Amino acid sequence: MVLADAGCEVTLHHRRPALVEAINTTHTNPDYLPGIELPHAVRATADPAEAARDADFVILTIPSQTVRANLTMWAPVLPSDAVLVSLMKGVELGTAKRMSEVIEEVAKVGPDRVAVVTGPNLAKEIASRQPAASVVACRDEAVAQRLQAACHTAYFRPYTNTDVVGCELGGAVKNVIGLAVGIADGMGLGDNAKASLITRGLAETTRLGLAMGADAHTFAGLAGLGDLVATCSSPLSRNHTFGINLGRGMTLEQTLAVTKQTAEGVKSCESVLDLARRHGVEVPITETVVSIVHDGKPPLVALKELMSRSAKAERR
Ligand SMILES: NC(=O)C1=CN([C@@H]2O[C@H](COP(=O)(O)OP(=O)(O)OC[C@H]3O[C@@H](n4cnc5c(N)ncnc54)[C@H](O)[C@@H]3O)[C@@H](O)[C@H]2O)C=CC1
Numbered sequence: 362m363v364l365a366d367a368g369c370e371v372t373l374h375h376r377r378p379a380l381v382e383a384i385n386t387t388h389t390n391p392d393y394l395p396g397i398e399l400p401h402a403v404r405a406t407a408d409p410a411e412a413a414r415d416a417d418f419v420i421l422t423i424p425s426q427t428v429r430a431n432l433t434m435w436a437p438v439l440p441s442d443a444v445l446v447s448l449m450k451g452v453e454l455g456t457a458k459r460m461s462e463v464i465e466e467v468a469k470v471g472p473d474r475v476a477v478v479t480g481p482n483l484a485k486e487i488a489s490r491q492p493a494a495s496v497v498a499c500r501d502e503a504v505a506q507r508l509q510a511a512c513h514t515a516y517f518r519p520y521t522n523t524d525v526v527g528c529e530l531g532g533a534v535k536n537v538i539g540l541a542v543g544i545a546d547g548m549g550l551g552d553n554a555k556a557s558l559i560t561r562g563l564a565e566t567t568r569l570g571l572a573m574g575a576d577a578h579t580f581a582g583l584a585g586l587g588d589l590v591a592t593c594s595s596p597l598s599r600n601h602t603f604g605i606n607l608g609r610g611m612t613l614e615q616t617l618a619v620t621k622q623t624a625e626g627v628k629s630c631e632s633v634l635d636l637a638r639r640h641g642v643e644v645p646i647t648e649t650v651v652s653i654v655h656d657g658k659p660p661l662v663a664l665k666e667l668m669s670r671s672a673k674a675e676r677r
């Protein structure tokens with residue numbers, strides 16, 4: 362929708378022919394954005410080769426853990442000069458790779474042909490054309506500027522950044538912190554707890570980012586603080602909502618059963634922890650989320666452990 366509103370010719374690929382048919386005939390996406398009319402210029406196809414033909418940008422937006430398998434399938438039909446763009450906010454399980462790294466590896470392209478779009482961009486608000494700012498990140502600033510021009514509309518304001526590592530990390534870790542804040546909300550812990558988790562969550566994201574070579578300023582921007590605030594405060598956030606259900610006492614299985622869309626933090630909390638351990642960085646909130654989500658630790662016990670860690674200076 363954003364690209365079409367910005368004047369681009371857009372072909373959407375979906376694996377399910379019934380959804381493709383619905384988009385082409387009713388100009389709505391009934392499964393994901395019911396009640397929202399898509400620009401008529403957006404055409405859909407179930408054929409990835411047709412969608413990718415002559416594309417300047419190939420925008421990838423599927424659950425992070427499915428990227429390697431899907432892109433392996435799609436790579437042969439991608440135009441050799443297209444820029445591959447990730448909207449995904451996760452870290453691959455097992456390899457602890459960021460999405461741009463997986464894309465570079467599978468599609469066999471250099472970092473100057475991979476871009477990332479991230480920020481406080483809750484899909485439903487954007488589809489309702491409510492105003493939002495965003496970050497378009499690419500190591501090659503000229504590529505970021507081309508993509509920026511391709512998606513700048515009256516309601517969508519993208520900024521460029523060349524810190525791809527920081528932008529991707531901000532997007533992935535905010536989902537984990539969103540889960541933590543949701544759990545706290547579900548437990549009824551109050552706004553001091555929420556603000557403390559957001560702030561210390563940003564501190565651990567920044568600490569990890571610096572160890573990975575990111576720029577600290579990125580975490581104070583839209584891809585860091587901006588997305589964290591949107592996720593931790595919005596009822597539209599799947600990660601936040603997922604956390605609320607856990608905090609209210611639902612089990613992981615019960616919460617998964619009532620969650621229809623992807624809450625990336627549920628899987629990526631483990632890969633973010635893996636990444637932090639590879640870099641020797643402490644991420645206590647992420648560790649706590651993993652213990653609640655995957656080890657079944659009761660939230661009250663996890664809270665007590667988090668609060669009773671050894672006393673520290675705020676800045677280390
Ligand atoms: N929904 C949102 O507000 C935002 C989502 N994102 C990110 O975008 C990425 C995708 O999220 P959503 O679109 O919200 O997820 P979703 O779960 O709503 O849908 C993802 C799409 O991928 C398809 N899909 C699911 N499993 C698949 C598989 N195994 N193979 C091929 N296609 C598959 C689904 O049918 C759907 O079309 C995530 O990384 C998320 O963090 C980023 C910004 C905002």
Ligand SMILES: O=C(CO)COP(=O)(O)O
Nearest residue numbers: 480481482483598599600
């Ligand atoms: O990334 C998002 C907003 O920027 C969407 O958050 P959720 O995946 O938690 O819904």
